[in-house]
Amino acid sequence: MSGQTFDVVVIGGGPVGEVAAERAVRGGLKTALVEHERFGGECSYWACVPSKALLRPGNLLAAAKRIPGVPVGDALDPAQVFARRDWFTGKGDDTGQFEWARGAGIEPIRGHGVITGEREVTVDGDRVLTARHAVIVCTGSVPNTPKIPGLDTIRPWGSREATSASAVPARLGVLGGGVVGVEMAQAWATLGAQVHLVITGERPLPRNAEFVGDLVLHGLREAGVFVHTMSGVEKVAAVDGGTELTLKDGEVLVVDEFLVATGRRPGTAGLGLESIGVEAGGPLTIDDTGQVSAVDGGWLFAAGDVTGRAPLTHQGKYGARAAADTVAALAKGEKVDTSPWSPFTATADHHAVPQVVFTDPEVASVGLSDAREGSADRVVDIDIAVAGSSLHADGYRGKARIVVDTERNVLLGVTFVGQDVAELLHSATIAIVGEVPLDRLWHAVPSFPTISEVWLRLLEAYGL
Structure with a gap:
């Protein structure tokens, strides 16, 4: 066996x-980056990037139709949409990412890395990597597969197939009302598929405020998606002409492809965690510096989906910066400040996680979606009905919410839903993280005529 x-x-x-890896190198540490599939990961090839590339054309077409005088057609050109998506993903070629790592001073290593002892990672069973200071686990998440009778007799789509397919199915079934389910249902409907979305509740995106689900439900139906609420898939069977889905309400659908979008779980299986006394299958519990709590010696760190904390790419990268900077500081014998606002800690997931759902309408939220139980928090909801939104699109439909800690007079949560609200989100994130008092926020004057005027209306509705 070779060793390094x-x-x-x-x-x-x-x-x-x-x-x-980049932050570790920046901190003066010789660093290896081990990947068994593609450098660039899920987000680059099968998730965030291709899904948004598929969604953008449909959103843009819908937006153009809301402005009289704009010459638009009635349908997208799927071939051009796929070609643009493939440009972003490089058709799965990760050569550029591999070479980027080398250029950044990282040693990229292809293969399956398994922890085989303290500070030891074995790649493909025959290459032993020893870490002087730390191993950082960033293995993301994997799909949850529900136990549905007959599912193992077909080849269902997962998120990877849904974002990489290059032919539009005539009929697509989608199970799951979360982010992947609603985004892919709408994307493929705008590309010309007849889409049936099956969800268990009254509305999609149940973790958000109810008005979010209501407006997204309207948007899905407006895009041509058939939404089956208060239902589920009882069983699946392969039949002539496609796949038969028997819903829990007894309805039977026949589709050409069936996307299962029922969530994800931390990717800890197959990592060899048992060799260091850590149970695999669940998330790696970490402190705010990224250090894994269950392992003695302070050498194992983790960041991203694998920790179960705010499974979003931007949050994972934020956690990775804290973990790598902590490792670099400790390697130099420096003291690590673990206070909440230290650069060595990732604490935003405790109170200020921003997320955008790129449907039409978009959903942008950060912090709490509702008041805390038993608190004096106040919730203010208004329609997004300002000069900026009226000029932005005829018949603009949207809502906004703020959750206010009335004792400290600061924001705890902000939610926007409407066309093109994603770019409003960072201002809300700054207001929450910065704990800007509402009477101070009153002096942040929004430009006229923009959708940002909604901030003024929210504060007025609160009573300022």
């Missing part, structure tokens, strides 16, 4: 692992 020694070994070459 590094200061840091990062397992997982997606965006989170790339950031961890």
Whole structure:
């Protein structure tokens, strides 16, 4: 068996692992980055990037139709949409990401990395990497597969197939009302598929405020999606002409492809965690510096989806910066400040996680979606009905919410839903993280005529 020694070994070459490795190198540490699939990871090839490339044309077409005088057609050109998506993903060629790692001073290593002992990672069973200071696990998440009778007799789509397919199915069934389910249902409907979305509740996106689900439900139906609420898939069977889905309400659908979008779980299986006394299958519990709590010696760190904390690419990269900077500081014998606002800690997931759902209408939220139980928090909801939104689109439909800590007079949560609200989100994130008092926020004057005027209306509705 061959062996090499590094200061840091990062397992997982997606965006989170790339950031961890780059920050470690920046901190003066010799670093290896191990990846068994594609450098660039899930986000680059099968998730965030291709899904948004598929969604954008349909959103733009819908927006153009809301402005009289704009010459638009009635349908997208799927071939051009797929070609643009493939440009972003490189058709799965990760050569550029591999070479980027080398150029950044990282040692990229292709293969399956398994922890085989303290500060030890074995790649493909025959290459032992020893880390002088730390191993950082950034292996992301994997899909949850529900136990549905007959599912193992077909080849269902997962999120990877849904974002990489290059032919429009005539009929697509989608199970799941979360982010992947609603985004892919709408994307494929705008590309010309007859889409049936099956959800268990009254509305999609149940973790958000109810008005979010209501407006997204309207948008899905407006895009041509058939939404089956208060239902589920009882069983699946392969039949002539496609796949038969028997819903829990007894309805039977026949589709050409069936997308199962029922969530994800931390990707800890197959990492060899048992060799260091850590149970695999669940998330790696970490402190705010990214150090894994269950492992003695302070050498194992983790960031991203694998921790179960705010499974979003931007949050994972944020956590990776804290973990790698902590490792670099400790390697130099420096003291690590673990206070909440230290650069060595990732604390935003405690109170200010921003997320955008790129449907039409978009959903942009950060912090709490509702008042805390038993608190004096106040919730203010208004329609997004300002000069900026009226000029932006005829018949503009949207809502906004703020959750206010009335005792401290600061924001705890903000939610926007409407066309093109994603770019409003960072101002809300700054207001929450910065704990800007509402009477101070009153002096942040929104430009006229923009949708940002909604901030003024929210504060007025609150009573300022």
